[in-house]
Amino acid sequence: MSRPAALVFDAYGTLFDVHSVTRLADELWPGRGAELSQRWRAKQLEYTWLRSLMRQHADFGRVTEDALRQACEALALPFTEDHHRRLMDAYLRLDLFSEVREALARLAGRPLAILSNGSPAMLEPLVAHAGLAGVITHVLSVESVGIFKPDPRVYQLAVDRLGVPREAIGFVSSNCWDAIGAQRFGFSACWVNRAGAPVDRLGFEPDAVVGSLADLPALVS
Ligand code: 2OP
Numbered sequence: 001m002s003r004p005a006a007l008v009f010d011a012y013g014t015l016f017d018v019h020s021v022t023r024l025a026d027e028l029w030p031g032r033g034a035e036l037s038q039r040w041r042a043k044q045l046e047y048t049w050l051r052s053l054m055r056q057h058a059d060f061g062r063v064t065e066d067a068l069r070q071a072c073e074a075l076a077l078p079f080t081e082d083h084h085r086r087l088m089d090a091y092l093r094l095d096l097f098s099e100v101r102e103a104l105a106r107l108a109g110r111p112l113a114i115l116s117n118g119s120p121a122m123l124e125p126l127v128a129h130a131g132l133a134g135v136i137t138h139v140l141s142v143e144s145v146g147i148f149k150p151d152p153r154v155y156q157l158a159v160d161r162l163g164v165p166r167e168a169i170g171f172v173s174s175n176c177w178d179a180i181g182a183q184r185f186g187f188s189a190c191w192v193n194r195a196g197a198p199v200d201r202l203g204f205e206p207d208a209v210v211g212s213l214a215d216l217p218a219l220v221s
Contacts, residue, residue, distance in 0.1 A: 001188040001208055001220050004170030007107055008140075008158045008182075010149075011116035012094075013041075014174040014192055016126060020095035021087060028086070029077050036071055043067035045175075048117055048148035057146045059119040064091060092125040096132075097194075103213035104135050107220065113138035115158050115171075117148050138162065150181025158187075170220055172213070179206040190219065 012018050019037045026033030044067035051057055058066075068087060072079040104112060112135065116123055120141050127136055140161055145153045159166050166186035173179045174192040180202050183189035191199075191206040192213060199205055208219055 001170045001190055004110070004188060004220055005168040006111040006113065006158075006162050006164045007170045007172060007216075007220065008113045008115045008162075008187070009136075010171075010173035010175060010178050011114050011118055011123060011126070014172060015096060015100050015114070015132075016094040016130070017097055018091075018094060021090045024086060024090050028083055032075065032077060036075060036077065039071040039074065040068050043071050052148045052151055057148075059121075059143055060117045060148075061088075061119050061122055064088070064122075092122060093129045094126060096130045097213070099212050099214040101131075101135075103216055104132070106217040108135070111137045111162050111164070113140055113158060113162060115140045115154065117142050119143050149178050150184075152181075152185050155182055155185035155187060172216065176200040176206065177202065180204050183207055190216065 009015055018041050022033040022037045025036045029036065044064050047063045047067055051063065065084070065088060068084065114123065114127070114136055118141055120143060123139050123141055127133055127139055138161055140157055142148055142154050144157055147153055158169060162169070169187045171179065171182035171187035171189045172192060173182065174194060176191050177200050179189040179191040180200060183206055184204055189206045190208040190210060193209050194212055210216060210219065
């Protein structure tokens with residue numbers, strides 16, 4: 001990833017910890033929070049892929065709500081509309097991973113964009129709540145193209161909006177399949193593997209793997 005002209009970051013799972021909702025979920029259903037959070041995230045991503053394949057797009061807010069309801073029913077968790085509202089609100093205030101702020105400060109001086117499945121209505125409050133409004137230069141949502149990652153049209157959006165050729169863009173995601181999709185599109189793609197997970201077997205691999213965003217400045221300078 002030698003000296004990319006711009007860096008493009010995935011949001012959920014990469015900059016923001018989707019599992020920070022576990023705290024509230026544990027408050028609502030003691031001892032069941034982690035299980036719900038894992039299942040909710042897995043179902044949310046599954047629905048993005050299925051809706052893209054079916055050409056039946058709905059925004060990430062709807063997909064996230066649908067996934068939450070399915071996960072609660074699958075786990076037989078008693079669920080009210082107040083639970084739903086509180087958990088969806090928590091999605092607008094996810095924790096920033098601890099190393100992100102310093103890493104972004106060290107990477108400044110080039111466009112630093114978010115490219116996410118999230119809708120603008122979800123991403124704008126999330127970025128503002130984390131105090132990243134002055135740090136992230138572009139917030140790009142798949143809603144501009146009407147299909148979810150890893151469809152190539154999503155990555156093309158970053159090229160179009162940043163005005164930077166694909167080969168000059170460094171892409172960063174904690175979702176291995178997203179990093180591979182970006183790599184196949186033509187970005188230099190880095191997988192942030194905080195959990196030490198096995199690489200996805202998709203016939204291709206990310207260009208680089210790091211354990212946290214703290215390792216990124218050395219990789220791109
Ligand atoms: C994002 O697009 C993949 O959900 C992840 O932010």
